[in-house]
Amino acid sequence: MAITITAFAQSPDRGRGLARDMGVRWALEEVGQPYAVRLLSFAAMKEAPHRSLHPFGQIPTYEEGDLRLFESGAIILNIAQQHPGLLPNDEVARGRAISWMFAALSTVEPPILHRESALFTERDKPWHVERLQMMDDQIHHRLDALSKHLGDAEWLDGAFSAGDLLMVTVLRRLTTSGLLTAYPNLCAYVARGEARPAFQHAFADQLAVFAQSS
Amino acid sequence: MAITITAFAQSPDRGRGLARDMGVRWALEEVGQPYAVRLLSFAAMKEAPHRSLHPFGQIPTYEEGDLRLFESGAIILNIAQQHPGLLPNDEVARGRAISWMFAALSTVEPPILHRESALFTERDKPWHVERLQMMDDQIHHRLDALSKHLGDAEWLDGAFSAGDLLMVTVLRRLTTSGLLTAYPNLCAYVARGEARPAFQHAFADQLAVFAQSS
The missing domain is CATH 3.40.30.10 (Glutaredoxin)
Incomplete structure (x- = not known):
């Protein structure tokens, strides 16, 4: 259809x-x-x-x-x-891939979208610089954990999955922020996604x- | 198992x-x-x-x-x-219920969690009152749409589903904020969930x- x-x-x-x-x-x-x-x-x-x-x-x-x-x-x-x-056939691996889909949307994306929105709505506020640092710290907290998990692996959990597709999609929002450059393995991960x-x-x-x- | x-x-x-x-x-x-x-x-x-x-x-x-x-x-x-x-057997209804699960976590929850976190981290900042109003506006924007969709219905889309379970779970975070009281139908919806x-x-x-x- x-x-x-x-x-x-x-x-x-x-x-x-x-x-x-x-x-x-x-x-x-x-x-x-x-x-x-x-x-x-x-x-x-x-x-x-x-x-x-x-x-x-x-x-x-x-x-x-x-x-x-x-x-x-x-x-x-x-x-x-x-x-x-986009999902492994094996039930156990499929469960992990779906966990990563929710992790991308529920755990990694919210602080990134929050920063993006503040750049529009709070740029002229006297507190903007101080708040920006707080938001960057929250994002780094998530990226630290993500980068440690990924290590030298190609994808988050075995073969490329819908979890990677969503995570790369979320991380691409950081491209212009410069926040991703502290994590060479995450930069390479995003580049691998974009090269598909x-x-x-x-x-x-x-x-x-x-x-x-x- | x-x-x-x-x-x-x-x-x-x-x-x-x-x-x-x-x-x-x-x-x-x-x-x-x-x-x-x-x-x-x-x-x-x-x-x-x-x-x-x-x-x-x-x-x-x-x-x-x-x-x-x-x-x-x-x-x-x-x-x-x-x-x-927790999910309808019918494929079309099931798709709607799963859409509501993601809506609860991706669309409704982020501004609510953001406010909750700011109450901890920004309460002593000079900008707290002004920011609180901005955050409340964002939450109301979501609740307006949710309340309009729900109308007089018991649940979001037909029978109670995992979408309702997650939405009620998310809305319960607002109980002490007072923000939910402007929406009698959402208050009744949360109460119906809690009564199960x-x-x-x-x-x-x-x-x-x-x-x-x-």
């Missing part, structure tokens, strides 16, 4: 692949599933037709026949459970949307 | 059921699975044996034979997929740990 996802008509990141459709596109490329994209303006995202798909008025959503999903984590999990390539053909295809496709809209 | 989870030996919330083992206990009670609890000191959580189960040195973890999981979301999903009672026998059993069990340690 045909798959349709939603994405920003005008991505706020200017085609850097940081919007949440990027992980979904990447997952679909990894498992070789074609998909259509319905682009939404910021206004349309908040209106009733899209709210019926996504109660919080965000992108991406996923439609496939009667199946209608929201939240990129849920969408990527669904893709990974439906098609081979499926990532490259997905990145080119979201960049084309930006190029057409600008 | 026997299930063992980990929890705080001395819960920082003084038995209010806000630590992340609470949702896992609740899920296990909903599906009628007995489990053992291994209590960990804050020091033990950061040491190598526990780090091998949980790379970020947190609780809870889940062990069942060779299966070893971390992240409460991943653990609850595994319980819900292994046993009937499985919640009551799980709550009593985590409270017993606090009572014994104090």
